[in-house]
Amino acid sequence: MPDPLVLGFDTSAAHCAAVLLRGDRVLAERHEEMGKGQAERLMPMLDDVLAEGGADWAALDRIGVGIGPGNFTGIRLSVSAARGLALALKIPAFGVSVLDALALGAEGPLVACLDARRGKVFLQVHGRGDSAPVMADVDDLPDGLGGLPCVGSGAEAVAARIGGTVQAARFTPASAIARIAAVRSLDGLERPAPLYLRQADAAPPREAPPAILP
Missing domain, CATH: 3.30.420.40 (ATPase, nucleotide binding domain)
Structure with missing residues (x-):
């Protein structure tokens, strides 16, 4: 086939x-x-x-x-x-x-990390008891990342904090x-769904909606 x-x-x-x-x-x-x-x-x-x-x-x-x-x-x-x-x-x-795409083909564990702006990063550990993706402050990263290589647009900031190295995807x-x-297997296939780790920048209106008169 x-x-x-x-x-x-x-x-x-x-x-x-x-x-x-x-x-x-x-x-x-x-x-x-x-x-x-x-x-x-x-x-x-x-x-x-x-x-x-x-x-x-x-x-x-x-x-x-x-x-x-x-x-x-x-x-x-x-x-x-x-x-x-x-x-x-x-x-x-x-x-x-x-x-997951950033980590594809990597040899050994690494931290896939993306710049989330405002001093934050999206990150996930691959190849070592893979973690769930999270958003974290660059100055307050999860434990257990020390020395791991980093890949992605947030790699330099994360590597500087954990004593890791930067590598290319x-x-x-x-x-x-x-x-x-x-x-990917077709078994249990579901429609693609967004992976949002942060709310949209658009904020809800602060004022109450107008009352509808009978």
């Missing part, structure tokens, strides 16, 4: 990234840094990746999407796109934690997401 053709994408951080993957072979890949505009760029980028890889939407077997943690709006965008595409194409979509975000999705 041939390896599945997988489209992976991610907009959980200040980028728009996509890859077309079959087995270990990347057929096409795009990665563009952008602080905003992912909503307008994502679908054209997916079209470009498919065209460059010599495929069309009907040829896809699976979708992999980054579910965060990261930017609230970016996560919601990608997850919604993955759900819609999976429904339209009648193929499975797999949600992949970006922290083995794969780009979209490529890692697609690779994980390619080997």
Whole structure:
């Protein structure tokens, strides 16, 4: 049976990234840094990746999407796109934690960590009794991290606090997401769901809503 053709994408951080993957072979890949505009760029980028890889939407077997943690709006965008595409194409979509993607292919334990801004990081230990993903203050990190290598956009800050080293991820975000999705089991498959570790920046209104008169 041939390896599945997988489209992976991610907009959980200040980028728009996509890859077309079959087995270990990347057929096409795009990665563009952008602080905003992912909503307008994502679908054209997916079209470009498919065209460059010599495929069309009907040829896809699976979708992999980054579910965060990261930017609230970016996560919601990608997850919604993955759900819609999976429904339209009648193929499975797999949600992949970006922290898991960072750790893919690593040798030995490490801390996957992402800059969460405001002096905070999203982090997760891999390869040593894997922990659950958490958000923590850089100055008040969980115990037991001492000396571990760190990978991700928050690696330098975390490594400086725990006496660890900084290392590069083995794969780009979209490529890692697609690779994980390619080997995920279909048993118990659920729709991709956002991994939010922090509430959205938008705050609820402070004033009470107007009363509705009879």
